[in-house]
Amino acid sequence: MAIPTGTSFLSSLGGTAGISRARRMKNLLWWSACVLALALVVAPVVWILVSITAKAMANWQWTIFTQNSTGIGGGLLNTIVGTMVLTFGTGILAGFVGVGSGIFLAEFAPKNRFSAIMRGACETLSGIPSIVFGYCGYLALVVGLHWGYSLAPALIVLSLLVVPYIAKSTEIALQQVPVAYREGAEALGFTMPRTLRKIVLRPALPGILTGMILALAISVGETAPLLFTAGFSNSIPTGALVHEPIGYLTYATYTFYDEPVPAAQHLAADASFLLVVIVLGLILLTRLIVRLTQRYSPTRRDRQTRAMRRAAAAVASGTVAAGAGTATPGA
Amino acid sequence: MSDRLGEPSNTPLSSTDNVMSARDVSLGFGATTVMQDITVNFPRGSINALVGPSGSGKTTFLRSMNRLNDKVPGFWLRGEVCLDGHDLNGSDVDPLILRRKVGMVFQRPNPFPMSIMDNVVAGVRAHKMAKRSELRDIAETRLAEVGLWSHISDRLDDSPFRLSGGQQQLLCLARALAVEPEVLLLDEPTSSLDPRSTEAVEELVRRLTPELTVIIVTHNLDQARRLSDNTIFFYEGQLMETGPTPQLFDAPQRLETQRYLGGAVTVNGDN
Numbered sequence: 084m085a086i087p088t089g090t091s092f093l094s095s096l097g098g099t100a101g102i103s104r105a106r107r108m109k110n111l112l113w114w115s116a117c118v119l120a121l122a123l124v125v126a127p128v129v130w131i132l133v134s135i136t137a138k139a140m141a142n143w144q145w146t147i148f149t150q151n152s153t154g155i156g157g158g159l160l161n162t163i164v165g166t167m168v169l170t171f172g173t174g175i176l177a178g179f180v181g182v183g184s185g186i187f188l189a190e191f192a193p194k195n196r197f198s199a200i201m202r203g204a205c206e207t208l209s210g211i212p213s214i215v216f217g218y219c220g221y222l223a224l225v226v227g228l229h230w231g232y233s234l235a236p237a238l239i240v241l242s243l244l245v246v247p248y249i250a251k252s253t254e255i256a257l258q259q260v261p262v263a264y265r266e267g268a269e270a271l272g273f274t275m276p277r278t279l280r281k282i283v284l285r286p287a288l289p290g291i292l293t294g295m296i297l298a299l300a301i302s303v304g305e306t307a308p309l310l311f312t313a314g315f316s317n318s319i320p321t322g323a324l325v326h327e328p329i330g331y332l333t334y335a336t337y338t339f340y341d342e343p344v345p346a347a348q349h350l351a352a353d354a355s356f357l358l359v360v361i362v363l364g365l366i367l368l369t370r371l372i373v374r375l376t377q378r379y380s381p382t383r384r385d386r387q388t389r390a391m392r393r394a395a396a397a398v399a400s401g402t403v404a405a406g407a408g409t410a411t412p413g414a
Numbered sequence: 415m416s417d418r419l420g421e422p423s424n425t426p427l428s429s430t431d432n433v434m435s436a437r438d439v440s441l442g443f444g445a446t447t448v449m450q451d452i453t454v455n456f457p458r459g460s461i462n463a464l465v466g467p468s469g470s471g472k473t474t475f476l477r478s479m480n481r482l483n484d485k486v487p488g489f490w491l492r493g494e495v496c497l498d499g500h501d502l503n504g505s506d507v508d509p510l511i512l513r514r515k516v517g518m519v520f521q522r523p524n525p526f527p528m529s530i531m532d533n534v535v536a537g538v539r540a541h542k543m544a545k546r547s548e549l550r551d552i553a554e555t556r557l558a559e560v561g562l563w564s565h566i567s568d569r570l571d572d573s574p575f576r577l578s579g580g581q582q583q584l585l586c587l588a589r590a591l592a593v594e595p596e597v598l599l600l601d602e603p604t605s606s607l608d609p610r611s612t613e614a615v616e617e618l619v620r621r622l623t624p625e626l627t628v629i630i631v632t633h634n635l636d637q638a639r640r641l642s643d644n645t646i647f648f649y650e651g652q653l654m655e656t657g658p659t660p661q662l663f664d665a666p667q668r669l670e671t672q673r674y675l676g677g678a679v680t681v682n683g684d685n
Contacts, residue, residue, distance in 0.1 A: 194487070263524035267586070270482060270520075271537040271593065272513035281536070286527045379527045379573040 132359065139356035142349040152317050152335065156346030159354055161319045165330040166303060166361070168320055169237060169313070173302045177242035177249055178295060184246070185253020185291070190279060209247035216240050217311030225312055232314025235324040240308045245298035252297070256290025257283060286380055289373040296369045300362045306333040332358050433458040433627045434479060434516075434597055439493035441471075441478055443486065448474050449651045452493070456597070456644075459624025463638035463659065464631045466648035467674065472631045475648070476599050479629065480516040481509045497597070514541055517595035521602040523582035525574035525589075530566060533574050533585055537593035556588040560618055580611020587618060591626075598622070600630040604637065616641050635675060639663050647671050 150158030184205070192198035217240060224236035260283045268278040284291075314328030315338075321327060335354035339347040434456040442448045448471040456462050464472045474483065481502060483489040495502045502512060514537070525533050534553040538544050544552055553570065557563040562584050566577070574585055583603060590598060600619070604612040619628055619641060632638050638645050639659060646656040647670075655662060655671045666672045 261524070263520065263522060264526060266482065266520065267524040267526060267589075268536075269485075270480060270513055270518035271540060271589065272510040273537075273540050274510060277540055281528075281540075282526050379529055380575070 135352070135356050135359055138352040141352075142345075143353070144349075147350065147353050151319065152330065152339075152350065154317060154347070155342060155344045156350070157317075159332065159335060159350060159357065161317060162330040162332045162335050162354065163357065164319050165313075165316075166332045166358075168234065168322075168329070169241060169309070169331055170299050170303050170361075172234070172238045173241040173245060174295065174299050176238055177245045177298055177302075180242065181246040181249025181294070181298065182253050182291060185250040185294075186257065186279070188250065189254040189257035190275075190283075205247045205250050208243065209251070213244055213305055214307040214311075216244050217308030220308060221311040230325040232312065232328040233323065233325045234313070234320065234327065234329050237309055237313035237329065240312050241302045241305060244305065244308060245301050248298045248301070249291075249294045252294025253287070253291045256287035256294070259290065260286050285376060288376050289369075292369045292372055296365045299365055303361055303365070304333060304358060306337050309333065310337075332361075431458045432456060433498060434629070435496045436475075436479075437494045437496070439475075439478075439491065439495060441474060441483075441489070441491040443490070444488035447651060449648070452653045454646055454653060454656060456627055456629055458627055460643040461619060461623055461628045461630065461641055462644045462646060463642035464629065464646050464648060465633075465635060465638050465674075466654075468633070470648040471651050472648050473601055476601055476629065476631050477518075479597070479599055480513045480518055482513075482518065484509065510541075514593045515595055516597045516599060517590035517593065518599040518601065519583070519586050519590050519603050522606050523579055523586050525577075525582050525585055527573075527575075529571045530574050530577070530585065531570040534588050534592055536589060541593055543593065552592060556592045557585075559591060560584040560588045561614060562588065578611070580607045580614060583607055583611065583615060584618070587615070591622070595626065597627045597629065600628060602631050602633060605633065612637075647674065649674065 144158075147158040148160060148163070151161040152159060184201075188198065188202060188205075192201070220236050220240035224230050224239060225232055228236075230236050264282050264286070265278060268282045273282070309331055313331060315334050316328040316330045318330075320329045332354045336351045336358070338351075339354070340351035342348060432455040436452050436454050439452040440447060440450045452475065464476060466472050477483050478491055479495055479502070483491070491503060497512065497516060500507065526536055528536070531550070531553045534556050535544075535549045538549065538552055550570075554563060554567075557566065562581060565581065566572075569576075574582060577585060583606075587603075598619075604615050607615065616637065619630070622628065630638075630642065632641075642659045644656065645659045645662045647654045647662070647666075649670050655666060655668050662671065663675055666675055
């Protein structure tokens, strides 16, 4: 199309109207759709946070941190400690197994039928409903091995439940580490374990940690498998692995909400609130670890100039996330 | 095969000291043969340019000189690649020690995700070549050697990804040099760099010889011409012609070499 002579170049691109009305409408429509979608995601989060907080704060008593539950009131100390013990234990047990199998699948597994079966098994495991895990754990461990409702069967069942997430996110995180890192290390005469330890694991860490935190968040929030394996107890866990039932926060929410006693109902709200706080805490923890470990990664912040970053840091003094925290997680 | 070698070949040089050599080397992946019957010598202290069209197997050949192809599925190699007269692929060779003696720098800068200082001494640490207290001095020496020290002496603890592409490549060279290799393999080391950085790398390579032997794959014929002592021309998996660079460029013997060095896209002249 020839540009008409005599008129300016710009005017030939759209007359005086600029962007056409139809296109403006289309833009507006799509923008509205995007904003709506965002609202549909954000609104429930806000609503849950606000309503849970309001409900808990209405009858907040600090004694929930100092007293054990009694069934019709008291505090939540035993359930808080129980959830901590279960989460921590699952983190260790599932962490070792999950990260280990993820590393194996990504780095060492031969590309053959065996690894394919292992991957398939891992994916199947993640698809099994948690209540089935609970039931199987009950049959095999609580009854079968005569362990009774206790910590060990609960840890094993929770770990089985979350290992696939950790393994998968570890595998993906390792696969996403640039081949150039490995080749560089290999060309320099690094041994395979050293390459893994010094070069590959660090950039994969955010992905691995994301998987770990997701797993821990799931295990904090699980109820069904615990009902079958941990039972419930109104006293603080002594650390015994077997023959001692253990309390946990989700049980408080699940059971106390329809007790006929207001004190118990308040505890259900408090327990929900604490569960949300713990999960948020876990997410913040990952962000922190990611930021501390990704100092040397080629992340977004490296595209900014040093001066810009310094200025931003001076102005915001820590309130602006410095970029590493936004590193794309592997999962 | 020796009859594949053009007349100005480097056979006379074989009587001198060859740090690396390939004898009747064929290599490939699975059923595919990438290179056939390559015999070539790399005299100690020289700069050798491997040139040829894309897909002629230069890089695969280069990578087999420090056994980087070992883990590539289906890779095979027949014949002998020797370092100081020892077959690299012999059962008595530890590939980790080999790679310390034969370093490599890649097409794209690939600093490790660790501080600049840790990058330089990564290999030194891996091979336990120095005490902890000596590492900083080593880093300084090597960075000065590649001409980076004056620019980044106050940024040793920074991320290497904040350096420019050219500086990153010089850092990778410093890292490779820190383990004191005998031979340095360069796989198109300047193809992703701007002209000034390219000049810096070339100038460094010149300075490093004759203490070091350099084998460089390049698509830049001007670079091969101004930088190398010997040029080896590969075409379709064969070694077409090799010889001292001025000779090869000024009086190529084979038609394919004449066409390629003359800038023809299709060497055969079929179309």
